[in-house]
Amino acid sequence: MKLTEEQITRYSRHILLKEVGGKGQKKLLNGRVLVIGAGGLGSPIALYLAAAGVGTIGIADPDQVDISNLQRQVIHFTADVGKAKVLSAKEKMLAINPELNVVTYQSWVTAENIAAMVADYDFVIDGTDNFAAKFLINDACVLAGKPYSHGGILQFDGQTLTVVPGQSACYRCIFPEPPPKDAIPSCSQAGVIGVLPGVLGTLQATEAIKYLLGAGDLLTGRLLTYSALRMRFREIAVKKNANCPICGEHPSITYLKDELDAVTVCDLGH
Amino acid sequence: MNLTVNGKPASIAADDAISVSNLLETLQVAQREYVTVELNGDILDRDGFDAATVRDGDTVEFLYFMGGGSL
Numbered sequence: 001m002k003l004t005e006e007q008i009t010r011y012s013r014h015i016l017l018k019e020v021g022g023k024g025q026k027k028l029l030n031g032r033v034l035v036i037g038a039g040g041l042g043s044p045i046a047l048y049l050a051a052a053g054v055g056t057i058g059i060a061d062p063d064q065v066d067i068s069n070l071q072r073q074v075i076h077f078t079a080d081v082g083k084a085k086v087l088s089a090k091e092k093m094l095a096i097n098p099e100l101n102v103v104t105y106q107s108w109v110t111a112e113n114i115a116a117m118v119a120d121y122d123f124v125i126d127g128t129d130n131f132a133a134k135f136l137i138n139d140a141c142v143l144a145g146k147p148y149s150h151g152g153i154l155q156f157d158g159q160t161l162t163v164v165p166g167q168s169a170c171y172r173c174i175f176p177e178p179p180p181k182d183a184i185p186s187c188s189q190a191g192v193i194g195v196l197p198g199v200l201g202t203l204q205a206t207e208a209i210k211y212l213l214g215a216g217d218l219l220t221g222r223l224l225t226y227s228a229l230r231m232r233f234r235e236i237a238v239k240k241n242a243n244c245p246i247c248g249e250h251p252s253i254t255y256l257k258d259e260l261d262a263v264t265v266c267d268l269g270h
Numbered sequence: 271m272n273l274t275v276n277g278k279p280a281s282i283a284a285d286d287a288i289s290v291s292n293l294l295e296t297l298q299v300a301q302r303e304y305v306t307v308e309l310n311g312d313i314l315d316r317d318g319f320d321a322a323t324v325r326d327g328d329t330v331e332f333l334y335f336m337g338g339g340s341l
């Protein structure tokens with residue numbers, strides 16, 4: 001594959017970087033990233049991956065755009081209210097970069113469908129709003145040996161961690177089990193400052209791009225937390241946990257199952 | 271005794287050792303039923319909070335669930 005004149009111009013600011021260059025840009029164009037969730041985190045992730053020229057981007061979300069989403073889900077516009085989020089997102093991604101292959105999945109991830117979805121991609125990004133999906137994404141990626149980025153936001157705080165299965169701590173190394181139903185407030189219950197997913201989602205997209213390029217150091221073995229109110233980032237070193245139920249020495253989770261008790265943790269209404 | 275809690279120095283009214291359960295109580299840690307505790311870099315088992323001992327000079331991190339993103 002040779003970059004066209006237009007591609008050389010479009011991606012010129014990437015190509016100037018020695019960590020990217022023409023070679024790296026081709027890696028991005030050949031790269032495949034799955035974004036699960038087309039909401040607050042998924043919006044900047046999908047927009048930046050599209051602009052960067054990640055050639056194949058999958059995007060999964062069952063919901064339609066609601067007017068209460070527009071305060072932070074910057075990929076969706078007022079005219080999109082009522083439209084499927086994955087279709088609204090795909091339109092903007094292709095408007096930025098028409099040469100991409102955007103694959104839409106208008107459904108939630110479940111124990112039945114996630115393994116086949118994940119298998120098609122090089123890197124997975126968790127931009128979901130509920131613990132059932134977060135644990136399922138972790139389990140599917142760990143069992144498939146697929147690197148992924150975890151992200152979570154609430155009110156003014158966010159956290160993110162990159163997991164390279166087998167090499168670095170996974171989400172269950174830190175949180176072995178989901179919290180009980182309704183134990184932790186969701187953004188729809190507790191609120192979220194609109195710029196917060198922009199910060200966290202952009203960090204997650206950066207990890208996907210670095211992974212595809214093979215450049216720099218991934219956010220593995222370190223949980224990065226962000227407080228918008230204190231304007232402070234912190235890193236907490238996290239080791240692989242020998243007692244982790246999925247990547248520990250004696251795993252109890254050997255196949256995918258839905259965390260039914262956690263399914264409704266985040267109110268999926270509005 | 272003196273600890274480092276979530277990256278900051280913290281003084282605890284205890285002589286030389288305290289159980290993790292007691293530390294959670296003493297510090298009135300939020301979401302005590304769900305919080306993950308990391309002691310000197312190791313994630314502790316939730317059912318080991320009574321047995322695990324925090325000593326002067328130790329480093330403790332409390333890690334919280336953060337679920338939002340899409341909504």
Ligand SMILES: [Zn+2]
Binds near residue numbers: 169170172173174248
């Ligand atoms: Zn693990």
